[in-house]
Amino acid sequence: MANIIGIDLGTTYSAVAKINDSGKPEIVPDEQGNNITPSVVEFTGKEKYSVGATAKKMSEVNAKYCVPNTPGDEAKRHMGSTEKVYEIYDIKHTPLSISALILKKLKEDFEKIHGPIDTAVVTVPANFANEAREATAEAAKLAGLNVENIINEPTAATFACSVLSSQELSGKYVIYDFGGGTFDCSIAEVQGHDIEILTSEGVQKLGGKDIDLALMNLVAKRFKEETGKNLNSRSYGILKAEEDKKSLSDRESILVSIQSPEGLADITITREDFEEVISSLVLQAEMAVEVALERLDLKPDQITDIILVGGSTRIPLVKKSIAKIFGREPKLLGNPDEMVALGAAIYAAYKSEGNILNPLQRQSVHKMNIQEVTGYCFGVEVLDTATGKSKNMVIIDRNEKIPCSITESLATVVDNQTALNCHVTQHAEKEEDLTFVRSVWKGKLELPPGRPQGQEIKVTYSFTENQTMNCTFMDVGTGKKTSVDLDNLRKSADKSTADIDEFKVE
Amino acid sequence: MEFILILVAWWFGWWIFTSILGFGAKGASAAYKTVTKGGTFAENFSNAFVIKIERKEQNLNVISIKGQPSIQYERELALYIKIYDAEERVPVISTFEGSSEFESRIYEQRLRIGQFKAGQYWPNWVELCDFTDQEIIGPKKGQRKLLVSGFLWDINQPANFKYGIAENIAGSVDFAEIEMPYNFINVGYTELDQNRLKVQGLSVQLAIGLAMSDGSLDRKEGNVIKKWMKEAVEIAPESDRAKVKNSLNKALETGSKKAKEGKTNISNICKQLDQKAGIADKYDVLELCLDVMSSDGKADQEELAFIEEISKHIGIDYKEITKLKERRLLDLELPEAETADVDKALDIDPSWSQDEKKKHIMKLYRKYNGRINSAKDENQKKSAQSMLDLCAEAIKKYG
Structure with a gap:
């Protein structure tokens, strides 16, 4: 039987799920029997490393050999960055290569018990930019996984809910995904197995790790107040803070007993103290939800239910914040830690060719239907004739239904213009200032000489269901055009990358 | 000054040309219509190609055209709008690149009209373009007389205006103009030259006041001001360089002394700047202050507040400041x-x-x-x- 799996490659924890023989998704525990595996890599030598719970434990005492080596420095938070490197044992590792090692470990654990993986889907936060998505796909490839598709985490969670929920989903749902490193909020229209993602909003650096860090800083501050000394992070580190955070979800207060070379102290932290220091973080999530509702002009009472995803949704202040926005408590529609991986497994089956699925698996996904929207705006650099300066003009707006194809008419700006600079941009919000947009592609369209200004140029951007984009710049007068398939750029880059070592910056 | 004298000299020649093109061609066209199509000369002349300027909002001046251009056969047309100071007989300068000549900042709007046949006309006023009071700089600030000219030109023989004068008149088709009283709100460009040294000194005083707003002068901040002053000296005519250098050094000393004593009077300096400086100088001082702010890699509260105060006093559009500020903030520790x-x-x-x-x-x-x-x-x-x-x-x- 084919192994069709979904991988939630999380900032702090990762999880793997497979489609079982009866067509249902189920979590596959790692080698140590845990449903979720810490996304931590410890290097024990130049070419030796471990991933998971042991690496996580060692990260507190052996931090400089681990990734992340400081809280907030997790590889996923830097995916797509060409600047970030982790130098360990004189080898420079990139976020991509670290992610590849985590994925490789998940793959190996799975295959030890279930045999080779046939096809896999890896998830990414909804607000991941192109480079980060491409880096994730690259990491999966380096790990030896056959990843045909990448899916947004909230979309995967919606898939899981639509399949696993005891009652059929119907209406508009908010997928509130407060994970270890990122926050995503998507709004979806769901009718049974028909899912239409309407919008997604997220905060890139907002997750459980930031909450742990806030608690760690609070304890250090109290320690200094009591002893007058600075608390070393070895005496009260991020792992201890994570445990205490979990305790504060069940208890009104905790006693933190510090026995360190700097001094001894018993510090009482109440939930109120804890909530005070994390309130700004939770407010950022609250603002993201408000923006998502505002984008669709929806009122909170028009939302049928809230799907909770990610471990941070267990924090009482987070629940209070959701209740404040929507005027009701969210219902738990599944295990928040596992929803994304389960949904990714369903999506992997949905995208698989029918012949690798058994009849029950085929039946469980054949009714599914998904409609997504663009998570970014795509623009073009133009000359603003009013100011004489270059600016960005949006061609495909955020939240356009995929697939879509949009054409805009532009014109040459000077007499005898013999070339057109074609500059494709990407940005999360409408931006005119080119300083704040990412450059996706730059090309040139040669134009015939001797023509006056004002020659029509048609710019067409087409976004496909597979999240690839084609951009065409056409000179209407001559029919001459230049075009680029942005996914092909990635594919051609893929061909030149075969070994994980190539991603280590020496 | 040399540039202005050349413009004045050119103007008289140009004035004669436009007079012939404007009245002569229209008169000929009206006479031709009177003979071939009937009607009186006056009627046909009144249907001539004309231009007008209206003040639509407090700050906006709209230019419109109507009538029948003198065109004998079908041509592809463009309209050039130029603005002149009628008293000094010199062109005005634009504060935007988009409404200036290709090679200078002399005001020019180029509008593509398209194919135009003989006998075709605009029966009603057509609003073509506009400009705001902030957009133009005359030779002098205050109440003046403005001359707005519209030149219809064959697009395939472009005019290539340079300093307000067309280099290639072969493609000229028709011409209309109108005079109106106008209040230039920006400091005039002839006045800017006279005020330059004073404005530069005030800019230095503001920059040093900002640099020392936290109580001390950081070396990096000092270097930014020094670099700016050095450039100001270098672009001055050679005969004036010693004078500029002394003046700026003195401004630096005065500004530093006042800042040390906590007596930098932003509102007073800005008031003087507002009266003496042109729009470009105002942006220049803000850019200098933003460079000073970002030189130490931090955006302090005091520095941000200082710049905000300057921008309010010198009346720069706050959106523009935010844009300038945002670019600097990109690399700063907030x-x-x-x-x-x-x-x-x-x-x-x-x-x-x-x-x-x-x-x-x-x-x-x-x-x-x-x-x-x-x-x-x-x-x-x-x-x-x-x-x-x-x-x-x-x-x-x-x-």
Whole structure:
């Protein structure tokens, strides 16, 4: 039987799920029997490393050999960055290569018990930019996984809910995904197995790790107040803070007993103290939800239910914040830690060719239907004739239904213009200032000489269901055009990358 | 000054040409129509190609055309709009590249009319373009007489205006003009030259006041001011360089002394700047101050407040300042959210209602959260994240 799996490659924890023989998704525990595996890599030598719970434990005492080596420095938070490197044992590792090692470990654990993986889907936060998505796909490839598709985490969670929920989903749902490193909020229209993602909003650096860090800083501050000394992070580190955070979800207060070379102290932290220091973080999530509702002009009472995803949704202040926005408590529609991986497994089956699925698996996904929207705006650099300066003009707006194809008419700006600079941009919000947009592609369209200004140029951007984009710049007068398939750029880059070592910056 | 004399000399020749083109061609056209199509000369002449300028809003001047251009056969036309000071007989300068000649900042609007046949005309007024009072600089500030000219030209034989004069008159088709009283709000370009030294000195005083707003002068901040002063000396005519150098050094000394004593009078310096400086000089001083602010890699509350005060006093559009500021803030370490004055950091006006404040904060939140996701490097990301943290603090206060 084919192994069709979904991988939630999380900032702090990762999880793997497979489609079982009866067509249902189920979590596959790692080698140590845990449903979720810490996304931590410890290097024990130049070419030796471990991933998971042991690496996580060692990260507190052996931090400089681990990734992340400081809280907030997790590889996923830097995916797509060409600047970030982790130098360990004189080898420079990139976020991509670290992610590849985590994925490789998940793959190996799975295959030890279930045999080779046939096809896999890896998830990414909804607000991941192109480079980060491409880096994730690259990491999966380096790990030896056959990843045909990448899916947004909230979309995967919606898939899981639509399949696993005891009652059929119907209406508009908010997928509130407060994970270890990122926050995503998507709004979806769901009718049974028909899912239409309407919008997604997220905060890139907002997750459980930031909450742990806030608690760690609070304890250090109290320690200094009591002893007058600075608390070393070895005496009260991020792992201890994570445990205490979990305790504060069940208890009104905790006693933190510090026995360190700097001094001894018993510090009482109440939930109120804890909530005070994390309130700004939770407010950022609250603002993201408000923006998502505002984008669709929806009122909170028009939302049928809230799907909770990610471990941070267990924090009482987070629940209070959701209740404040929507005027009701969210219902738990599944295990928040596992929803994304389960949904990714369903999506992997949905995208698989029918012949690798058994009849029950085929039946469980054949009714599914998904409609997504663009998570970014795509623009073009133009000359603003009013100011004489270059600016960005949006061609495909955020939240356009995929697939879509949009054409805009532009014109040459000077007499005898013999070339057109074609500059494709990407940005999360409408931006005119080119300083704040990412450059996706730059090309040139040669134009015939001797023509006056004002020659029509048609710019067409087409976004496909597979999240690839084609951009065409056409000179209407001559029919001459230049075009680029942005996914092909990635594919051609893929061909030149075969070994994980190539991603280590020496 | 040399440039202005050349313009005046050219003007007389150009004036004769446009007079012939304007009245002569129209008169000929009206006479031709009277003979071939009937009607009186006066009637046909009154249907001639004309231009007008109207003040639509407090600040906006709209240019319209109507009538029948003198055109004998079908041609592809463009219309050039030029503005002159009628008293000095010199062109005005534009503050925007988009409404200037290709090779200078002399005002010019180029509009493509398209194919135009003989006998075709505009029966009613057609609004073609506009300009704001801020957009043009005359030779002198204050109440003057403005001359607006519209030149219809064959697009395939472009005029190539240079300093207000067409280099190629073979393609000229028709011409219309109108005079009107006008109040130039910007300091005139002939006056700017006279005021330059004073304006530069005031700019240095503001920059040093900003650099020392935290009590001391950082070497990096000092170097930014020095570099600016050096450039100002270098671009001065050789005979004036010693004078410029002395004047700027003196301004630096005065500014530093006042800053040390905590007596930098921003409002007074800005008032003088507002009277003497042109728009470009005002942007220049703001750019200098922003460079000083960003030189130490930090955006201090005092520095941000200082720049905000300058911008208010010299009347620069606040959106423009925000744009300039945002670009500098990209690479800066912003104040800690917990300790920062969020109102100042996020430009929240305390007089706004709770609702207005929240809307403003949410707008900033969307903008900066978007920028984190599109950031080109870690610095940009970090800077945008700091703004998000500030937004969260502000929502805590006003949400």
